[in-house]
Amino acid sequence: MRAPPGVPPRIRTDSSNRFAHDTLAVRVPAIVDAVLERNPDYPPPVRQRIAALAAAMRSGARLPALAPSAPHAEQWLEVLSARSEDGWLSSDWFTAENYAYRCLADASDFWQSGRDPFRSIKLDDYRSREHQDVLEAAVAIGGPRGERLEQLLLAAVFGNRMDLSFVAARERGVAAEVADLLIDDRAAARELLEKGSGPVHLVLDNAGTELSVDLVLACRLLELLDAPVVLHVKVHPCFVSDTIARDLDWFLEASEPDSAALWNASTAQARNCREQLQRARADRRLRIAPHAFWSGPHSLWECPPELEREWAEARLVIVKGDAHYRRVVGDAIWSADTSFSAVTSYFPAPLLALRTLKSDPIVGLRPGQAEQLDAQDPRWRVNAKRAVACLGGNVSLRDAGAHF
Numbered sequence: 001m002r003a004p005p006g007v008p009p010r011i012r013t014d015s016s017n018r019f020a021h022d023t024l025a026v027r028v029p030a031i032v033d034a035v036l037e038r039n040p041d042y043p044p045p046v047r048q049r050i051a052a053l054a055a056a057m058r059s060g061a062r063l064p065a066l067a068p069s070a071p072h073a074e075q076w077l078e079v080l081s082a083r084s085e086d087g088w089l090s091s092d093w094f095t096a097e098n099y100a101y102r103c104l105a106d107a108s109d110f111w112q113s114g115r116d117p118f119r120s121i122k123l124d125d126y127r128s129r130e131h132q133d134v135l136e137a138a139v140a141i142g143g144p145r146g147e148r149l150e151q152l153l154l155a156a157v158f159g160n161r162m163d164l165s166f167v168a169a170r171e172r173g174v175a176a177e178v179a180d181l182l183i184d185d186r187a188a189a190r191e192l193l194e195k196g197s198g199p200v201h202l203v204l205d206n207a208g209t210e211l212s213v214d215l216v217l218a219c220r221l222l223e224l225l226d227a228p229v230v231l232h233v234k235v236h237p238c239f240v241s242d243t244i245a246r247d248l249d250w251f252l253e254a255s256e257p258d259s260a261a262l263w264n265a266s267t268a269q270a271r272n273c274r275e276q277l278q279r280a281r282a283d284r285r286l287r288i289a290p291h292a293f294w295s296g297p298h299s300l301w302e303c304p305p306e307l308e309r310e311w312a313e314a315r316l317v318i319v320k321g322d323a324h325y326r327r328v329v330g331d332a333i334w335s336a337d338t339s340f341s342a343v344t345s346y347f348p349a350p351l352l353a354l355r356t357l358k359s360d361p362i363v364g365l366r367p368g369q370a371e372q373l374d375a376q377d378p379r380w381r382v383n384a385k386r387a388v389a390c391l392g393g394n395v396s397l398r399d400a401g402a403h404f
Contacts, residue, residue: 001300001301001302001308002301002346003301003302003330003346004345004346007330007334007343008332008333008334009092010330010332011092011093011359011360011361012091012092012093013025013088013090013091013093014089014090019359019360019382020093020359020360023093024057024088024093024096024097025088025089026058028057029055029057032050032057032100032104033051033054035050035104035108035117036050038117038118038121039117042108046108046109049106049108050104050107050108052107053100053104053107056088057089057100059088060090061088062084062085062086062087062088063080063083063086063091064103065080070106070111071111071235071292072235072292075292075293075296075297075298076099076102076297079095079297083095088100092331093331094326094327094331095297097323098238098295098296098297099297101236101237101295102236104117104237105236105237110237111236114246116237116244116246117237118240118241121240121241122208123258125162125208125209125241126208126258126259126262127262131208131209132262132266134159134162134209134212134213135212135216135266135270136266136267136269137155138152138155138216139267139269139270139273140269141220145194145224146194149190149193149194149224150186150187150190152213153189153190153354154181154186154389156210156213156214156217156318156354157181157355157388157389158356158387159209159210159212159214160205160320160321160322160354160355160356160387161210161356161384162206162209162210162241180385180386180387181387181388181389182362182386182387182388183340183388183389184389185352185389185390185391188391189352189389189391192316192391193221193225193227193316196315196350197315198227198228198315199229199230199313199314199315200221200227200229200314200315200317200318201229201230201232201310201311201314201316201317201318202214202217202218202229202231202232202318202320203232203294203318203319203320203324204231204233204242204243205243205321205323206241206243206321207241207243207244207247207251210241210320211243211247211248212251214320215273216273218231218277219273219276219277219280222276222277222285222286223276227315228284228286228287229280229285229286229287230287230289230310231248231288232290232294233247233288233290233291234291234294234295235290235292235294235295236295238295239323242295245288245290252274252277252278252281253278254274291307293307298327299327299328299330299331300346300347301330301346311348313349315349315350316349316350316352317347317349317351317352318352319354320355321354321355322356322357322358322359324353324355325355325359325388326359326361328343328351328353329361331361332361333360333361334361334362335363336362336363336364336365337366337368337370338364339363339364340353340391340392341391341392341393343363344392344393345392347392347393347394348393348394349393349394350391350393350394351391351392351393353388353389353390353392354388354389355387356385356386356387357382357385357387358383358384359381359382360381360382362388363390364388373386
């Protein structure tokens, strides 16, 4: 894939962008501090490394080197070499923020132990009354097929507010307010789902409440369209609540006491949804696909060939969340009325981005719409009130095949 024409430079963590700067100087170090509070039994060497990481980010120290032999190091080495003089507060935001979580995985011995430093936070969300209510509301969505698909896509958009790394977003809840949907391409996406062929890919964002809604969507895609579904996840814990393969195993297998208790408290309709997903996973109609690309520093058009080949066969690729949206548009501030289709014309399949706004990048708005929003709410780009469901990529209805 080629970069879109005229792509602006990436947002940086210096004083040129206050939100990005505060994220790396304040919010992410506080998240790292909380890892120590939530994991008091980490051994002293792990605790020392984690504390040192938080201190380095706050001070703007240089980005640390990564050993060539480290897991998945190949996607980082060239990028880090080109930024050898950069610090946490003097680099491009997308690289620095993703690398912060990569460094946390290393510092916490994740690769050796498999222990998720954010697991207790995720479990708290699953135990909440709100999670249970949202899950039951999602499985109860009914009506004709097209209407159900559009309503599930709407639920998936606003489920993205349940970001466990961003309190301001989570406090807004998941109530689906169409008036807050700045771009609404759900009808066109539904037509692609109903008339297209090939698998549907979901690039997942947060575990917990958002993931539960996304899995109900996956269940209905399997049921209503008889389409294979691929769930793309990260290979290590990232952004607090981002989904890794173990999160899906925990949720779907219900073999651990916490997950068993969750399903025992659910309605028969919700349990049936889980069983459908389990059967689909067993017969390979549902596939879980971890890949290091999703926690790396590259824009979407820089993806590895194996992912591009998969997507070329897709009916629709649904990309969830703010960080993945940033990857789609290069984590750059385009003119807000730039066409999303033009920016994503590099992508080989139809691409639907579902996202509540928690960062500055945005394209696809009407001329003058961004200025109107600036006057109404100076923080509309970052406070997670508004959302988009925008369709781009190669949107032609074609026989994509059913290679899976």
